[in-house]
Amino acid sequence: MIDNKKVLAIIPARGGSKGIPRKNIKQLAGKPLIAWTIEEAKKSRYIDRLILSSEDPEIIEIARAYGCEAPFVRPKELSEDTTPGIAPVLHAINQLPDFDYVVLLQPTSPLRLIDDIDGCIENMWNVGAPACVSVTKPDKSPYWMYTLQENNMMKKLIERSESITRRQELPDVYALNGAVYVAEVDWLLASGSFLEQETVAFEMAKSRSYDIDTEEDFFLCDLLLSKRF
Incomplete structure (x- = not known):
């Protein structure tokens, strides 16, 4: 709870991961991937209730073993490859309506x-915004990126009138890292997205901003977590 406002945290974890099969419960540095998010979220000073949203019985069982509630089984139609990421969040809010803020924590x-x-x-x-999302500075600036046109002709992704030759001259840019999304429940239900003009950013260090999508990501995070403890 923050200033008498109740906070619901949701961990979405479906069973049908394609890139890394059974990714959400695959062993990472000695425990299932999802356990790292559960254990850290349980330390929060503000989260009143931490729940899992999943259609998968094994994921539900493992999450409960690590102390995360699973008050419902997510409908199959909200667990497809094409399901928008916001859909399980909106479903969970409607299942548990008595909260002022919602936090999305991807495993x-x-x-x-x-x-x-x-x-x-x-x-x-603190800033009085209806939503906040975590970001980090990317390794490569989009000001040095290109699209490829016909015959592989290069076109700058971001056109600038002046040429920049030194990294230090580039404007600071930030990318979503997928780690934390927070929003007022009523605002999120009305907007249908965490990302609107009113959304503010919370900067995270690159060293904590890895988002596992590939086997290489998994290997790297396993190595980093193993060295942390």
């Missing part, structure tokens, strides 16, 4: 810390 960000979760909540509250 594919195992390096995030409680300081990132609570920091994102505090940032939204």
Whole structure:
């Protein structure tokens, strides 16, 4: 709870991962991937209820073993490859309507810390914004990126009148890292997205911003977590 406002945290974890089969419960540095998110979220000063949204019985069983509630089984139609990421969140809010704020914590960000979760909540509250999302500085600036046209002709992704030759001259840019999303429940139900003009950002270090999508990501996070402890 923050300033007498109730906070619901949702961990979405479907069973049909294609890139890495059974990714959400695959062993990562000695425990299932999803356990890293559950254990960190349980340390929060603000989260009143932490739940899992999944259609998969094995994921539900493992999440419960690590102390995460699973008050419902997610409908199959909200667990497809084409299901928008916001859909399970809106479904969970409608199942559990008595909350003021909602926090989305994807299990594919195992390096995030409680300081990132609570920091994102505090940032939204302190600036009076309806939503806050975590971001990080990308390795490569989009000002040095190109699209390929016909015959592989290069075209700058972002056109600028002046030429930039030094990295230090580039404007600071930030990318979503997928680790933490926070929003007012009523605002999110009305907007249907965490990302609107009113949304503010919470910057996270690159070292905690890995989002597991490939086997290489999994290997790297396993190595980093193994060295952390």
